[in-house]
Amino acid sequence: MKVFKKIIAWAMLSIVLQVSGLYVLNNFVFKHTSEFESKPMEVVKKDTTKDIKATITNTAKDVNISYNGKYLVYKENENLFIQDSKDGTSTQVKTEKGGTILYCDWLQDREILVIAEKIEKDGKSKIQIVTYDAKNSSEKIVKEICTYQENMIVKKITASVFTNVFYVDIDKGGLKNIVYRIDINFDMKEVTLKSYILGNLQVIPHVDRLIYEDKVNSRFFVTNPNKQLVFNSNKKLTLLGIDRNDVIYMGELNGDKITSITYGKVEEDTSTWKKVTLDSVVNANDLYFSNKSEILINDNLKGSVKNLTTGTELVYEGKLIQIKEDFIAIKDSQGKLTYKNLKEK
Numbered sequence: 001m002k003v004f005k006k007i008i009a010w011a012m013l014s015i016v017l018q019v020s021g022l023y024v025l026n027n028f029v030f031k032h033t034s035e036f037e038s039k040p041m042e043v044v045k046k047d048t049t050k051d052i053k054a055t056i057t058n059t060a061k062d063v064n065i066s067y068n069g070k071y072l073v074y075k076e077n078e079n080l081f082i083q084d085s086k087d088g089t090s091t092q093v094k095t096e097k098g099g100t101i102l103y104c105d106w107l108q109d110r111e112i113l114v115i116a117e118k119i120e121k122d123g124k125s126k127i128q129i130v131t132y133d134a135k136n137s138s139e140k141i142v143k144e145i146c147t148y149q150e151n152m153i154v155k156k157i158t159a160s161v162f163t164n165v166f167y168v169d170i171d172k173g174g175l176k177n178i179v180y181r182i183d184i185n186f187d188m189k190e191v192t193l194k195s196y197i198l199g200n201l202q203v204i205p206h207v208d209r210l211i212y213e214d215k216v217n218s219r220f221f222v223t224n225p226n227k228q229l230v231f232n233s234n235k236k237l238t239l240l241g242i243d244r245n246d247v248i249y250m251g252e253l254n255g256d257k258i259t260s261i262t263y264g265k266v267e268e269d270t271s272t273w274k275k276v277t278l279d280s281v282v283n284a285n286d287l288y289f290s291n292k293s294e295i296l297i298n299d300n301l302k303g304s305v306k307n308l309t310t311g312t313e314l315v316y317e318g319k320l321i322q323i324k325e326d327f328i329a330i331k332d333s334q335g336k337l338t339y340k341n342l343k344e345k
Helices: 002-029
Strands: 061-065 070-074 079-084 090-092 100-106 112-121 124-132 136-149 152-159 165-173 175-184 186-190 200-203 209-214 220-221 227-229 237-242 248-254 258-264 275-284 286-287 295-301 304-307 314-315 319-323 327-331 337-341
Touching: 061 100, 061 319, 100 152, 112 136, 112 152, 124 165, 124 237, 136 165, 136 175, 152 200, 165 200, 175 200, 175 209, 200 237, 209 237, 237 258, 237 286, 248 286, 275 295
Parallel strands: none
Antiparallel strands: 061 070, 070 079, 079 090, 100 112, 112 124, 124 136, 152 165, 165 175, 175 186, 200 209, 209 220, 220 227, 237 248, 248 258, 258 275, 286 295, 295 304, 304 314, 319 327, 327 337
């Protein structure tokens, strides 16, 4: 019994000594070495507008700049080229099948092109969709779409990088359009539309819903579920675009010019959408809708880009090529490309 009590006493003493030791170490020895203040890291955004060495020839067509300005793609002599804006080198885009490129566009916020090409397979002409990485010239096949027929035109490919869905609009001629939907599993189906003649169409980024325009009747529909968007306007409207926040922008037309912009989300009643009337009519391609849901407008005559939401204005010299998220791209009389930061005053 005495032995048992001694064991308990020694065990208790050991625990007391360990606790006391840890207390001393924690509060005196390591007091200034173990405690630290956690500060949030500041994200330094790299200025991509500096040291641009790209040039655009007078024969270059359909110039399209990547979201960060690193690359630009253009057509010349019916061939497609990618130019590195930092060193000015151009490379012809050649797909693995060596097909004829019918359509290309940049995926949102990616240095990747989505391309529709006509290829020869099993003795027949086919249309297939591929993605093409500008950084390493690598290609990935998305889907073979259909058999190519004479005078077929791939009018548009609208894709979401958030839901990994593609919608491909193909004009078969004779006012006949077919729209194919390709999902994340590369399953494909034809989309049933309520339009007589299809106008613009665009996928809503964060939900797998397509908004499209019946060009003849100036009506607008969305899919999944199907419904018509009705606007209280006696003027003809057109679908201008959708920004990254799923905000839809509709333009009121005077001829082929835009006089006002109505915008909102598909789940909202269109009567509550906001409207801005423009000071003067503009071309649709002079408008840009930012990731912050701001409306930017180019004035070619004045040589300026104005943010209608914030009121800021950026003056430039030369010919505007494109408005991007953080900068504008301008070409001078010699074809030299420069970027101007939209935050400049």
